[in-house]
Amino acid sequence: MDFSLTKEQQFFKTQAARALRRIVLPHADAIDRDDVFPLEIFKELGRLGYYGIRYPAEIGGMGADCITFTILAEELARVSMGLAATVTMQCLMGTNFLYCFGNKEQKERCLIPAIKGEKIATIAFTEPDCGSDLGGIKTRAQKDGDYYILTGRKLWITNGDVADFITVAATTDPEKRLQGLGFFLVEKGTPGFSVGQKIEKISARGSAAVELIFDNCRIPSDNLMGEEGKGAQYLNDILIEIRTMIAGLGLGLAKAAFTAGVKYTREREAFGRTIGGFQLIQEKIAEMETRIRAAEFLTYYAAWLKDTGVFTGKEAAMAKLYSTETACFVADEVTRIHGAYGLAEEYPAQRFFRDGRFLLFGGGTSEILKTLIAKDTIKKPDFWD
Amino acid sequence: MNIVVLAKQVPDPEALVEISAGGKKLEIEQKFATNLFDEFAIEEALRIREKHAGKVKVITLGGGKATEVIRTGIAMGADEALLLEDEAFLDGDGYATALALSRAAAKEPFDIILCGRQAIDHDRGEVGQMVAQFLGLPHVGNVVKLDIADGKAVAESAIEGGKEIVEVQLPAVFTAQKGLNEPRVPQIMGVMKAMKVQIPKATLGDLGLSPEEAGLKGSKVRIEKYLSPKKRPPMQLITGEPMQAAAEAIRILIDVERVI
Numbered sequence: 001m002d003f004s005l006t007k008e009q010q011f012f013k014t015q016a017a018r019a020l021r022r023i024v025l026p027h028a029d030a031i032d033r034d035d036v037f038p039l040e041i042f043k044e045l046g047r048l049g050y051y052g053i054r055y056p057a058e059i060g061g062m063g064a065d066c067i068t069f070t071i072l073a074e075e076l077a078r079v080s081m082g083l084a085a086t087v088t089m090q091c092l093m094g095t096n097f098l099y100c101f102g103n104k105e106q107k108e109r110c111l112i113p114a115i116k117g118e119k120i121a122t123i124a125f126t127e128p129d130c131g132s133d134l135g136g137i138k139t140r141a142q143k144d145g146d147y148y149i150l151t152g153r154k155l156w157i158t159n160g161d162v163a164d165f166i167t168v169a170a171t172t173d174p175e176k177r178l179q180g181l182g183f184f185l186v187e188k189g190t191p192g193f194s195v196g197q198k199i200e201k202i203s204a205r206g207s208a209a210v211e212l213i214f215d216n217c218r219i220p221s222d223n224l225m226g227e228e229g230k231g232a233q234y235l236n237d238i239l240i241e242i243r244t245m246i247a248g249l250g251l252g253l254a255k256a257a258f259t260a261g262v263k264y265t266r267e268r269e270a271f272g273r274t275i276g277g278f279q280l281i282q283e284k285i286a287e288m289e290t291r292i293r294a295a296e297f298l299t300y301y302a303a304w305l306k307d308t309g310v311f312t313g314k315e316a317a318m319a320k321l322y323s324t325e326t327a328c329f330v331a332d333e334v335t336r337i338h339g340a341y342g343l344a345e346e347y348p349a350q351r352f353f354r355d356g357r358f359l360l361f362g363g364g365t366s367e368i369l370k371t372l373i374a375k376d377t378i379k380k381p382d383f384w385d
Numbered sequence: 386m387n388i389v390v391l392a393k394q395v396p397d398p399e400a401l402v403e404i405s406a407g408g409k410k411l412e413i414e415q416k417f418a419t420n421l422f423d424e425f426a427i428e429e430a431l432r433i434r435e436k437h438a439g440k441v442k443v444i445t446l447g448g449g450k451a452t453e454v455i456r457t458g459i460a461m462g463a464d465e466a467l468l469l470e471d472e473a474f475l476d477g478d479g480y481a482t483a484l485a486l487s488r489a490a491a492k493e494p495f496d497i498i499l500c501g502r503q504a505i506d507h508d509r510g511e512v513g514q515m516v517a518q519f520l521g522l523p524h525v526g527n528v529v530k531l532d533i534a535d536g537k538a539v540a541e542s543a544i545e546g547g548k549e550i551v552e553v554q555l556p557a558v559f560t561a562q563k564g565l566n567e568p569r570v571p572q573i574m575g576v577m578k579a580m581k582v583q584i585p586k587a588t589l590g591d592l593g594l595s596p597e598e599a600g601l602k603g604s605k606v607r608i609e610k611y612l613s614p615k616k617r618p619p620m621q622l623i624t625g626e627p628m629q630a631a632a633e634a635i636r637i638l639i640d641v642e643r644v645i
Contacts, residue, residue: 007452008580008581011453011456011576011579011580012576012580014453015457015460015571015576015579016576018418018570019570019571022570023570047572048570048571048572048573049572049573049574050573052573053573062573062574062577063577064577
């Protein structure tokens with residue numbers, strides 16, 4: 001068994017880490033403090049080609065595998081969760097359905113500029129009364145000749161206030177629940193579309209979470225991405241990638257917090273010695289590092305399975321569950337190691353603590369994921385095979 | 386304009402380094418990075434090529450992780466690369482390294498050789514000058530500005546309290562100092578290209594060198610022992626009124642530390 005990255009993957013990791021530490025890290029605290037979308041950094045990463053990482057070279061992409069994309073997610077989270085939320089949205093959820101189902105004009109108008117970092121993309125699932133229960137989506141898409149009319153409200157939409165185009169999940173038939181779900185492309189400036197309230201939040205600051213309002217928003221029928229009622233199936237196709245990517249974010253955050261925590265144990269003195277010399281601090285270090293390593297194996301195992309074409313729904317769910325919970329655990333322990341300084345804004349420990357919470361919901365809550373894992377296990381006659 | 390860049394992979398500045406084997410060896414954490422000064426050299430080479438056309442070739446000596454410095458050069462935009470890989474090159478000093486690098490550089494005609502003013506591991510700052518010596522070429526060190534025109538170079542160097550401007554005929558060797566440029570961040574397409582590139586290699590024999598001229602055998606300097614720097618005493622806080630505290634600080638500097 002060889003658990004190591006290939007030389008090529010290791011090189012990508014080094015290059016991505018160096019680029020992000022140079023371009024993003026010096027601004028990470030300001031992005032968090034000011035909670036403003038970092039437009040110049042966003043454009044710079046687009047100029048460097050990061051948003052096309054999953055897409056083929058013909059449209060300006062890199063054609064990277066899931067392992068490489070997971071490496072990028074990990075390195076992003078090590079520097080700034082706010083920016084990580086934006087970049088992963090741009091690379092995956094915000095552009096995927098347009099790439100898969102958009103026509104030539106739509107791709108030229110939206111997708112290619114998004115890959116270059118000239119347009120901002122997002123996706124809109126969540127509603128005020130509906131999160132993981134996608135079958136309960138109330139936003140309605142009604143056919144009207146050559147148009148669809150969208151009506152409803154979305155909430156918690158990443159970068160919805162600055163997005164140039166949005167892939168909106170809406171139902172053409174609420175009675176059918178998941179079988180009525182479809183994805184619709186809505187561009188900024190479309191009559192009937194507006195941005196509502198911004199939710200002030202403590203995590204992933206620098207990427208806003210906003211309300212989007214669709215009030216008889218009329219869009220051409222070509223803006224239906226794929227076929228009516230197949231939205232859940234399309235979403236399922238990328239859910240593995242989404243969960244593995246979020247596992248990568250958790251891993252990156254855990255590593256960043258752990259690094260800061262260990263550094264502090266080497267510097268901080270109490271009772272005449274550095275605190276790393278105390279056994280209860282050592283217990284925390286050992287526990288954190290062991291969990292991080294386990295999260296790393298699960299995360300890259302899920303990515304590797306995806307790349308080998310094996311069905312990995314369960315492994316991706318496990319990776320997302322364990323890695324994000326580990327991120328929260330490690331961030332919590334690191335604030336404890338810092339003592340009262342864990343609350344101080346001058347140390348990043350409090351930022352890691354807050355940002356860890358961001359990872360618990362998107363891509364399925366821990367509770368939903370546990371349900372999925374257990375259901376899959378129970379239905380198998382011999383679950384160790 | 387053919388430009389050769391001599392670059393080195395060095396331990397990451399954050400890597401843990403420990404002395405072992407009774408001071409004979411260094412145990413270095415497996416974290417590496419491109420030598421900072423060599424990145425200035427690569428960037429300058431690319432800028433010269435963008436202005437005057439031609440090609441940029443990155444050469445390094447070493448095995449394993451050394452390829453990353455070459456891949457970094459390719460990712461930034463270098464056209465060609467050469468890895469000097471042979472067990473006989475191991476443990477060489479600056480002299481042996483410079484001899485091998487000069488032979489590798491001279492395999493094809495070139496106009497400019499660029500390298501960092503020093504590698505940030507041993508900090509000796511000698512390879513660039515020695516390469517120039519082996520090739521019988523002019524050398525300009527600590528370059529912070531470089532203009533190329535009409536087969537000549539006008540180079541600005543940082544010197545104590547000022548700058549020195551010199552003109553040299555090409556071909557010549559230049560060592561890059563901080564301030565020469567801001568190295569670019571590689572584009573993802575460049576990274577992808579670098580990930581896949583097959584790196585040509587050269588051995589001792591390819592350079593026309595004998596085993597006695599390379600590595601430890603070919604070295605003029607041998608490291609006898611590594612010593613750790615003296616441990617600093619803990620910080621001492623001087624309390625009291627400013628005038629009294631200043632007087633006490635001066636007394637310590639004169640009587641205890643003996644630095645005044």
